[in-house]
Amino acid sequence: MKINRHEAPEFKNIDAFELLPIETFKLNNGIKVHLMQAGSQDVAKLDFLFPAGSVQAGKPLLASITNKALSEGTTNMSGAEVSEKIDFYGAFIGQQASFHHSIVTLVSLTHFLPQTLEILEDIIKNPVFEQKEIDTLINKRKQEYLIESDKVKTLATRAFTQNLYGKEHPYGNYVTMDDFESLTREDVVRFHQKAYIPKGTHIIISGQPGNDIKAILNQRFGQQWSDESPLSDSKPNVDLRREKSIFVEKADALQSSIKIGIPLFTKDHPDFFGMQILNTILGGFFGSRLMTNIREEKGLTYGISSFIMTYKYAGFLVISSDVKAENRDLAVKEIFNEIRQLREELIGEEELELVRNFLLGDMIRNFDGPFATSDNYKGLIDLNLPTSYFNQFFEVLKGITAQELQLLAQKYFKEEDIITVIAGK
Amino acid sequence: MINIEKRTLSNGLRVVVHVDKSTPLAAVNVLYNVGSKNEQADKTGFAHLFEHLMFGGSKNIPSYDAPLQMVGGDNNAWTSCDITNYYLTLPAANLETGFWLESDRMLELDFSEKSLEVQRKVVIEEFKQRYLNQPYGDIPLLISPLAYKVHPYQWPTIGKDIAHIENATLDDVKSFFYSHYAPNNAVLCVSGNVVPEKVFQLAEKWFGAIPFRELDSKEIRPEPEQNEERQLEVERKVPADMIHKVFHIGQRTDDDFYTVDLLSDVLSNGPSARMNQSLVKEQQLFSDVNAYISGDHHPGLFTVTGRLLPGTTIEKAEEAIQVELDKISSEMVSDYELQKVKNKIESSLVFSEISFLNKAMNLASFELLGQAENINDEVNKYQAVTAQGILDCAQKTFRPTNSSTLYYRSSK
Numbered sequence: 001m002k003i004n005r006h007e008a009p010e011f012k013n014i015d016a017f018e019l020l021p022i023e024t025f026k027l028n029n030g031i032k033v034h035l036m037q038a039g040s041q042d043v044a045k046l047d048f049l050f051p052a053g054s055v056q057a058g059k060p061l062l063a064s065i066t067n068k069a070l071s072e073g074t075t076n077m078s079g080a081e082v083s084e085k086i087d088f089y090g091a092f093i094g095q096q097a098s099f100h101h102s103i104v105t106l107v108s109l110t111h112f113l114p115q116t117l118e119i120l121e122d123i124i125k126n127p128v129f130e131q132k133e134i135d136t137l138i139n140k141r142k143q144e145y146l147i148e149s150d151k152v153k154t155l156a157t158r159a160f161t162q163n164l165y166g167k168e169h170p171y172g173n174y175v176t177m178d179d180f181e182s183l184t185r186e187d188v189v190r191f192h193q194k195a196y197i198p199k200g201t202h203i204i205i206s207g208q209p210g211n212d213i214k215a216i217l218n219q220r221f222g223q224q225w226s227d228e229s230p231l232s233d234s235k236p237n238v239d240l241r242r243e244k245s246i247f248v249e250k251a252d253a254l255q256s257s258i259k260i261g262i263p264l265f266t267k268d269h270p271d272f273f274g275m276q277i278l279n280t281i282l283g284g285f286f287g288s289r290l291m292t293n294i295r296e297e298k299g300l301t302y303g304i305s306s307f308i309m310t311y312k313y314a315g316f317l318v319i320s321s322d323v324k325a326e327n328r329d330l331a332v333k334e335i336f337n338e339i340r341q342l343r344e345e346l347i348g349e350e351e352l353e354l355v356r357n358f359l360l361g362d363m364i365r366n367f368d369g370p371f372a373t374s375d376n377y378k379g380l381i382d383l384n385l386p387t388s389y390f391n392q393f394f395e396v397l398k399g400i401t402a403q404e405l406q407l408l409a410q411k412y413f414k415e416e417d418i419i420t421v422i423a424g425k
Numbered sequence: 426m427i428n429i430e431k432r433t434l435s436n437g438l439r440v441v442v443h444v445d446k447s448t449p450l451a452a453v454n455v456l457y458n459v460g461s462k463n464e465q466a467d468k469t470g471f472a473h474l475f476e477h478l479m480f481g482g483s484k485n486i487p488s489y490d491a492p493l494q495m496v497g498g499d500n501n502a503w504t505s506c507d508i509t510n511y512y513l514t515l516p517a518a519n520l521e522t523g524f525w526l527e528s529d530r531m532l533e534l535d536f537s538e539k540s541l542e543v544q545r546k547v548v549i550e551e552f553k554q555r556y557l558n559q560p561y562g563d564i565p566l567l568i569s570p571l572a573y574k575v576h577p578y579q580w581p582t583i584g585k586d587i588a589h590i591e592n593a594t595l596d597d598v599k600s601f602f603y604s605h606y607a608p609n610n611a612v613l614c615v616s617g618n619v620v621p622e623k624v625f626q627l628a629e630k631w632f633g634a635i636p637f638r639e640l641d642s643k644e645i646r647p648e649p650e651q652n653e654e655r656q657l658e659v660e661r662k663v664p665a666d667m668i669h670k671v672f673h674i675g676q677r678t679d680d681d682f683y684t685v686d687l688l689s690d691v692l693s694n695g696p697s698a699r700m701n702q703s704l705v706k707e708q709q710l711f712s713d714v715n716a717y718i719s720g721d722h723h724p725g726l727f728t729v730t731g732r733l734l735p736g737t738t739i740e741k742a743e744e745a746i747q748v749e750l751d752k753i754s755s756e757m758v759s760d761y762e763l764q765k766v767k768n769k770i771e772s773s774l775v776f777s778e779i780s781f782l783n784k785a786m787n788l789a790s791f792e793l794l795g796q797a798e799n800i801n802d803e804v805n806k807y808q809a810v811t812a813q814g815i816l817d818c819a820q821k822t823f824r825p826t827n828s829s830t831l832y833y834r835s836s837k
Contacts, residue, residue: 005525010521010526011496043779083697083701143665143735225471299546299550302551361516364450
């Protein structure tokens with residue numbers, strides 16, 4: 001067989017984006033359930049999103065310690081018994097506090113769901129929060145905090161978010177050693193009562209939960225177990241005076257961690273999709289300009305990337321890299337050069353087509369199957385966005401031009417808005 | 426049951442296909458049977474450096490990444506002490522692009538001085554970022570040479586010394602390529618929304634003409650049995666002490682692999698496991714404990730490790746670990762406890778079958794070690810493990826003269 005290795009085989013453009021159907025319904029008490037039923041394995045994942053994030057908690061560590069302590073013992077079972085049963089069913093419980101929610105995740109074989117959801121009900125409704133368990137969690141958390149504080153990457157990230165959102169708002173990620181001492185069991189008990197409630201709670205189900213899932217959920221979580229309303233949210237102060245340049249010294253560091261970024265907006269902003277595409281060109285994938293210049297041409301770093309982070313009330317774009325101290329200034333200079341080029345020069349047609357095609361493929365990957373779909377869908381809940389949001393992104397991606405991208409770069413990548421943080425040497 | 430179809434091309438390339446119609450995508454996974462254990466003692470870190478070079482363009486295609494991204498694909502790779510594994514995913518309709526790219530770099534790399542120079546620097550930064558500039562990051566660099574004195578598992582995949590990477594020459598690169606990268610030393614696995622006959626045709630078209638190559642036949646000397654207790658103590662600027670203990674065990678293809686794996690699960694898989702309950706929850710000595718096995722192709726290691734809470738001395742910590750190891754070496758696990766770890770394994774096997782890419786990687790690995798079909802026997806092999814087997818295994822493994830212990834002390 002004669003083949004031409006110099007020429008790429010023909011390929012098809014991705015011209016359709018199909019989202020798995022998402023069914024929504026309410027439990028008897030109003031809890032909203034979002035169901036993505038698909039997949040060839042008899043397993044299901046259930047994410048419970050409670051209005052119990054660190055913004056509602058209003059006190060550092062309170063949301064995460066409360067969330068972690070749920071599974072450490074109930075009025076019916078000790079913490080050891082909870083773990084024992086969950087492990088016996090081959091299930092997994094994940095607990096994660098974020099800014100506006102605390103999430104409890106159950107991953108379970110379908111045929112054990114009646115048993116595993118019964119355990120989940122118990123830990124969510126009847127935790128006892130023993131002092132000893134809370135102390136253990138706080139100590140563990142303190143150690144993790146100290147280990148993290150040894151990493152230049154973490155030091156740079158904290159300085160960056162504190163600069164953007166201040167030390168008062170949870171978005172700033174500001175925690176002191178005193179916070180570990182001042183958290184009490186009473187705080188935890190009270191926060192649990194106020195925040196692990198039916199109102200404002202969502203359940204996202206993916207996989208094959210079986211046909212009677214609605215009935216099981218109503219049995220376990222459908223009663224009005226509390227008539228509290230969600231605690232109020234607070235917005236970060238956007239009028240902060242921000243530093244343009246911050247240096248966090250760590251004398252014994254072998255590398256410096258760089259964070260260069262700009263404040264941005266939330267996902268429902270009309271320019272969000274375009275900025276997402278511009279970010280990809282700059283540093284959002286392996287073939288990005290930053291990666292090509294700073295890693296593949298100059299070998300200054302193992303990795304460099306940029307990404308957009310959005311929360312309910314704010315967002316930012318940040319470029320992140322670890323480099324050896326001697327290369328720091330050159331890397332910073334090159335990052336600014338790449339940003340300037342986006343403002344000053346039109347993106348070439350070939351590059352734009354490549355990024356477009358890569359992102360189209362990425363969309364297919366990000367929504368491949370129920371579990372991937374639910375991970376992305378979760379991001380819509382805070383802003384109450386419809387699923388057509390994803391189709392809109394697909395359409396913008398198909399049609400965006402180099403001119404539009406340049407305008408966005410000029411509008412948002414203003415030299416005077418760029419914040420540079422360095423941690424290390 | 427995972428469906429499997431296989432062919433072997435005349436040049437020795439093994440081709441494995443798994444059809445999963447639930448995805449619009451396909452995965453192409455190429456596994457090369459070369460890892461850091463195939464390196465020379467004075468040229469370590471080479472297999473991994475080579476993985477980086479595989480993205481620097483091949484004989485007929487100047488860039489590997491761009492043409493793949495152009496058709497909506499994405500890719501990555503990893504290197505272990507045994508294998509180097511390259512994988513990509515793309516829309517199934519564009520499968521042929523994956524064949525074109527992977528076959529050209531198996532045929533011949535574009536050996537360029539420039540690419541070598543840049544990737545040397547990149548890998549050195551990776552070395553620093555992951556191993557030197559990270560709290561506890563140098564543990565692999567300390568523990569491997571303590572446990573292995575002869576076998577090349579004594580150096581980690583990143584290499585034992587930055588100088589080895591700095592000194593790599595283009596001649597080294599070429600000879601490494603021709604003695605390890607060959608159709609007869611690789612497994613190609615394709616999974617996803619594909620038609621097996623079509624995959625075999627593409628394999629023949631793109632890989633069929635790549636010549637069979639003579640492989641490096643250097644024998645790897647086995648590690649002799651350890652006969653003395655080994656210890657190493659270091660001090661680092663970290664917030665908490667750590668203890669890291671390793672014991673020699675068998676290899677992935679040994680019959681008792683499943684027994685040793687469940688032995689480690691009884692100790693630390695899941696929050697209810699013995700060490701988590703006893704050492705973290707009840708006695709509150711550690712913030713974190715872990716027990717796991719390496720699953721290496723040659724005889725590997727059973728690791729028991731833990732990070733201490735303030736107030737626990739390393740000696741006390743080691744003693745508490747020893748109590749758990751003594752207990753499992755003297756009393757049989759109950760039927761209930763054995764059933765629990767088997768249930769956990771069974772569900773994690775089900776979870777691992779969700780991702781078509783994961784299946785491609787696993788199938789390639791099983792094919793290399795024997796035959797891809799063995800993947801469907803895993804559950805039964807775990808189910809067959811007995812309490813007596815676990816007891817025997819624990820007694821054989823947890824002997825002081827089979828152990829190497831690292832005290833990683835905080836100087837703060």
